[in-house]
Amino acid sequence: MGSFAGREPAKRTVGVLGSERGVGVTQFCVALANFISLESGSNVQLLDVSGTGQLARVPVTADKRLFGVTYFADVDKKQIPALMSRDYDYMILDLGSDRSCNYAEFLRCTKKIVVGSFCLWKRQAYDDLMQFVKNEAGYTDWEFCALFGKKEDKKEFKKRYGVPLRAIPFLQDPYELGREDFLFLKEFTRGI
Template sequence: MFTIYDVDYYPAVSIGEIPQILNHGYCYLLYDFGVLTEANYNEFLRCDRKIVIGSLAPWKEQLYHKFIQSTFIGQKSGEDFYYLVLFGEGNDMQAFRKKYHLSMAQIPFFKNPFHIEKEQFPFLQELL
């Protein structure tokens, strides 16, 4: 564990260690599952908000399509799912939304993720 600006980070946490972290009394916990797998899928579904981040860059777009098709068929709606795009053109995002009937948002550029600018607050508040 390490701390930056009063935020505790737990790198490479196993699923078995999560209950111990939950007992620390944090107001918010943000899990970065990396790539969603069968091993961490159930833990992901337990989260209050499920944030799925993908890329619509031409060389990665197929991975996002495959992920949505194979993982979230029948579960892709609801207030607790947030689909975000890291890279992609507006037209690509619009086509993706239409194809899967999803609400999506583009992640804004953060020059320094440890120093949040006023313009970035609405995006972050939406996720909380």
């Protein structure tokens, strides 16, 4: 993304898949959607395909906008083709962590983001997911992110899987992005 001035946005689908529940996929998706909408003025759709019902708690009803983002809660995969035919610049899919159900949708996205955590009790789930995806063609072009990772974790991850790992800062409020959040998302969205 970088600078949006003078760019004609293309329709882009961004899939965000978590290594397990509770690693911040929904929080990250909301922050990403809000940032893209604010920074570029783009028409952004955020679809909750996770099955957790998290976005149903956002104070909007189906097909309503909040801060320039149109939210669709509890989306069934069968609804995605119809939603893709709508007018949008970016469609962000919160795919949760159920890769057995949502992995095919993830692979269809033009940009793929994997979110995990390096908390001691969540690390194994990220390693399990990496074992699952490491033989996927093009996986080295995906974005891999983690909460609560140390510099050593990032080094070891790159050595083990051959891909860089980005540390997600603590996103206190995805509707009120702070300076650090904004800088992180600006850098993160280059090329999306």
